[in-house]
Each structure stands twice: as C-alpha cells, then as structure tokens.
Amino acid sequence: MSQLHVSAAPHIHSGNTTSKVMRDVIIALLPAAIASVVLFGMKSLILIAACMISCVACEWIFNKAAGKKCTCGDLSAAVTGLLLALNLSTNVPVWQCVVGSAFAIIIVKCMFGGIGRNIVNPAIAARVFMLVAFSEVAGGAACVLTDATTSATPLETLAPGAEGLPTLMEMFLGMHGGTIGETCAAALLIGFVYLLVRKVIRCHVPVVFVGTVFVCALVYSGFDVVYAVQQVLAGGLLLGAIFMATDYVTAPVNLRGRIVFAVGCGLITFVIREFCAYPEGVSFSILFMNLLTPLIEEWTDKEPLGGI
Amino acid sequence: MLFKKNISSLHVPHNKNTASCAPVQISAPKEVVLPMNMQSGHDAEPVVSVGDHVYVGQLVAREEGRNSSPIHASVSGIVKEIAPIKLAGGKTVMAITIENDGKMEADPEMKAPTVTNLDEFLDAVRASGVVGLGGAAFPVWAKLDAVRRNEIETILVNGAECEPYITSDHRMMVDYSDLVAKGVKLMQEHMNVPKIVIAIENNKQDAIDKLGEIFKNDPGVEIYPLETVYPQGAKQVLLYNVTGKVVKGGQRMAALGVLIINVSSVAKLAQYIETGMPLVDRIVTVDGTAVKEPKNLLVPIGTPVSHLLSEVEMKSEPGKILIGGPMLGHAITELDDPVIKATNAILAFEEKDSVELEPTACIRCGRCMANCPVGLNIVAVGRAMNIQDEDARAERLTQLGLKQCIECACCSYVCPAQRPVLSKNLEAKRFLRAYNAAKKEEGGK
Incomplete structure (x- = not known):
C-alpha cells in the first residue's frame, strides 16, 4: 500500500474558499456594473477595466518584488478594483484610476501585510485619497439617460422639502448624477440579495447602517418620510452599506461588534451629510469606523457558552 | 426556557451510506491486540501470562487506578504476547495479543451477575468493561456512580450520532433495540431516575419509531427526536438542546442533575447483566469514498484495521484511513492498529479526498x-x-x-x-x- 496521508481533524471541508467568496462578491457587483454602463456610458467600462487591471497588476508586482507567493488568484484585488471603479465618476481620467488603484493595493493593503491584514478598506481609502488629491472624483458625473445638465449628486441640494430633485423612481433606478456604481439602488439591492442567498454576508450591517441613516433623517426632518427615503437612495449609502461596510477584514469579526460598527457608520454618515462641508459622508464614516474596529471588538467581546 | 437561544450548528453532508446495513459478523481475525488504554482513565493491568489459554469474555486485564476499566478476551485462544505497542499518534502502550483458535468458545463458567439493588448494578456495570462507546471511552460505571452523590433527574441516552458516515449507534438502536430497552429499564429500576430521555437525530426515523413503540406506555422514558445537525451529539450541545441547561466552567454535568450516556454503552451493559458476556465486540461502520460497498461489521475488539478493510470491496487504493468519523477521527499510518472499545468507524478515503488543504491568510470573515x-x-x-x-x-x-x-x-x-x-x-x-x-x-x- 502506498504512503497514507496523515493530517489533523477534521478530514472533510465545506469546500468554501476565499476565492469563491470573492467571486461571489464580484458576481453581486455585476448588476451595479452593468447599470453603470447603461447609465453613464462606455466610459464606465473603461473605468472598471482600468481599476481592476491596475489593482491586480499592482498586487502581482508587489508580491513579485517582495518575494511573496502570488495572491492575485484569491480575487480580492479584483474586488477592490471593481469597488473602487464603482466609487468614481466618469470625470476621472484613466491615469488617476491607476494611481488610485496603486494606492489601494500597495499602500493600504500590501504594505500592511496583504489580504486579511489591512486596517482600512483599500477601495474606500483610495477613494478618499483621490477625493482629496484630485478634484474630479467629487460631485459625480451626469447620467446619460436623463437630459439634466447637472452632474451634481442629489445630495448637494438635498434638504427636507427641497425642489428640483429627481423623483424617487428615478433615484431608485439610478437616473441621476453621482459615481458610476452608487446611483442604481435596484442593481445594488439585487447584489445584496445575491450575497444573502449565497451566505457571503449577513443582513445585519447593511440593514442597521441604512436604518440608522433613515431614522436620523426621519427624526431630523420632523418625520418627512420622502426626505428620509431620498437620504437612503441618494449618494453612496447603499453601495457602502452593502459592499464596503461588510468587508470582512476591516469590520469587527463578531456579530455584536458589527452592529455597533454599522450604527457608528450610519450616525457619522448622517452627521457629515447634514452638518459638514462634504455632501457625502459614507466613505469617511466607514473609514473612521474601520479604525475603531479593534476597539469595538474589545467592547463587544462576550463569554462563550458556559462562561469563562 | 422563554428565550431559548439557538446553538450554532452545521449542516454537514450525512453520508450515512450504511444506514440500512444490519451489522454482519466479521470473519475471525488471526489474532487480536488489546491495548491497556482503551478507556479514558488509567491503563488496565494484565492478569494473564503468555501461553495462557483464554475464553471469550474472560478477564485478561483488571481495572487499575482512577477511571480505569477491565478488559476481556474478545476471542478464545492462547495469549501470544504481552508487550508495548506503538499506536497511532505515537503513543506507546502495553497490549495483550491473543492468537485466535477460531472456536470463539465462551467461558463455560460464565454466568449473568445478580443485580437486585444499586450497588450490585453499579458493580455489574463496572465489571462489564463498558466505556463510552461513542468515542469518549469514559468508564460508564464511573459516570453512573455520580448517582450516589447527586440528585440525578434525567439520564440522556445519546443516540444522536451526528458524525457523517457512522451508523454504528443507529444500527444498535434498530437491530438491538431490545438490549437498548433492557439497559434503559435497568437504569430506571436501580438508579431511581425519574426521567430517561433517548435523544436521536431525526435522520434515524426507524430507530425513533422502534424505540418509541417499545416505550409508548412508559411515562418515565421519552424519545426525543433531534434536528440533524453537527455537532448535535456533543454533550454540551445535546444537554442544551434537550434540557436548556448549560454546564458552567468547572462544573460537572451531574451537578445539574443530568447524566449523558451513549446508546451503545447502554445496550452493552444490558448484555452483560443479561448474559454475563462483557464488552468483547462492537459494531463498526466501514465506509468512506474509497470503499465500494460500505458495511457495518460486528467486530471483536482488538481486530486489526487491515482485517476490517479486507472484508469490504474497495473502489480504489485509499489515500487516508481514519479511525472514527471525518470530523473528529484520526488518521492512521499503520493498518495493524486494532479496533478499540471506542472505535465506531473505520473510514477509507480516496487519494483526492486525502490531500491536506493549503491554508491561506485569515480574512476575518468570522x-x-x-x-x-x-x-x-x-x-x-x-x-x-x-x-x-x-x-x-x-x-x-x-x-x-x-x-x-x-x-x-x-x-x-x-x-x-x-x-x-x-x-x-x-x-x-x-x-x-x-x-x-x-x-x-x-x-x-
């Protein structure tokens, strides 16, 4: 008989792998990616391709240079690229995409130790970096489907009872200005359902995050439901809540911690949107809560069954 | 409990391919090897010498030290060797090798013990050599002995058998339901426990029906169907799912008024009290992806693994052989390793299912x-x-x-x-x- 294998228990495995998880995230983002091409034209496709290719390339180059095993196959760099692209507007030139991707992968992810070790979400950090470094990211671009000339996101004019906003249906379908992936709520929700069905994420973080913003808006506006719904649909809230606040690496690992994290994200988002100079606060809120993650985990630690 | 929190569990593929295979008596092995550490406590002490003739069921090693258990000859024949052997995991332990004379002669002086009260009952359980047959191998008498010091309200008979592939306990409940019932009645009678719950995963409907029929008029015995999830049979999980109780750190389960005992152990102690035949054989499931025709075998304890594998038709050369289930079992390299008291399965996996997975970085998915x-x-x-x-x-x-x-x-x-x-x-x-x-x-x- 040939040599028998010996290994520690268990001897069977669920068959789930990191690349399968990441592949599911990419699939979940496809509706939003397709919607971005429909809503903002072929320029979206160029952005997506530029970001995804440069993210994967950067990871490959870094791994080679650092003499590490290539981790491109786990698809996490591709996810980062796709998320980053969906967070940009069509005004952004390709070279900026490359710079942003390099920042996301090399500075934010690989320098901290690669997959699983980064402190903040690479796509969000890169978006904020680009927001500060290049003026083209902010404000968004005009949707090609409507004849509106304004390229501004509805958030800039959004206030209780404000006029000149797209209708709720237009907002739900994404026919308004903004970054290419954030506007189409319908597509994002399809992706959300897919992630839930595939058990990639649980519903708590997105629901609590969006719910917190909704309740804050409701209370702030004196129970103006339309305004609260507009707060949810305008800007990057759904994209951030479904795809970026649920990032495993940079959010608390326990459920209680994740809920605290989501409440924090919601509160900060609303405060920035309403009271600060920036019209959008989703990226900043997630970035900030990413930094608090180790503390939140400590606060929300609970005893196992049977005590300690 | 008002707010019963759900215990997390998994839906692992059952692969209970042998669920309908009644145990078949294995052909006589040439020799059996009885390691002295088949129970979780102290090693047993040999009481026979090389060259002695032994009958089936004859005591060959006595209980020695804490939580130990006696060991009996599982075949008749001549004691060939008493020497240390190396077991899977690298542990060296004293073992008695008995050369089988093929007659399977039982001790002519064997007689059933007299059991009329708790002391006699516990002594009989002690002498039977029965340990936790689900894998824990804790001597059953030591567990049941807690009844002297604690107010035991419930005995949980564990028939969950949540590990994939294994159907050893399942077939015990179906093919030897009378022995299981007898054991339950003995505990009821002598230990004065108001409630005995037989907990069985609901993928073993035939076992639930059969035992349900036997105990349908007995208010002291409840058949408790469990959801089929892993690890339903783990004692902390089973305790919680059936009674809602939780063993706190440092506490003993008996302090909560509950004892958990494996269903096959119950049957085997009944067998001893009925006939005087101690624990000398057991049902072992032989399965795995490399096995073409999986079986349940009735195996004398001490039979080498290789002998079990020769009894089933193989699909291909196995890449990995396990003693126990795929979740908790351990891989062996030596096919001479014997079936011990707690061995409920021998699984052989194909090469492609045997390769160790390459770990990647933790992504903190939780x-x-x-x-x-x-x-x-x-x-x-x-x-x-x-x-x-x-x-x-x-x-x-x-x-x-x-x-x-x-x-x-x-x-x-x-x-x-x-x-x-x-x-x-x-x-x-x-x-x-x-x-x-x-x-x-x-x-x-």
Missing part, C-alpha cells in the same frame, strides 16, 4: 465564530497565541473562555481560508493546560 456551538471568540484566540509574554498569553486565553471549546471542528470545516483552526485551538488549550499545571506546581512548592 465564519468560525458564527458556527461555533459555544460562541468562542476564535479569532481572538488566534491573536492571543501571538502574545510573546506567557503570563499575558495565558491570562488572555483564560479570559476568552478557551476551555469551553468542545473541539467539534466546525471552525476548521467552514473556514474559507482552509486554515487548521481546530488545531490552533488545541495548541492553545495545550499551552494553557501546561501553563496552569506549571503554575500549580510552583504554588505547591
């Missing part, structure tokens, strides 16, 4: 924690193991409640990074045990 039956903060345990200072590391591990880990392997099973999470937890537990032992010794000086 699946290990979300699927942990006791809700241990596994990610924090991993992080704590990186603490250089031993005192700080031990303090953190204690604070995390590491000792509550039931070692069910759900964490490793679900990990998408295919990391050996359970092995890491076990390493942490070993460290903590050694650390505490060293501290205790230091304090004692």
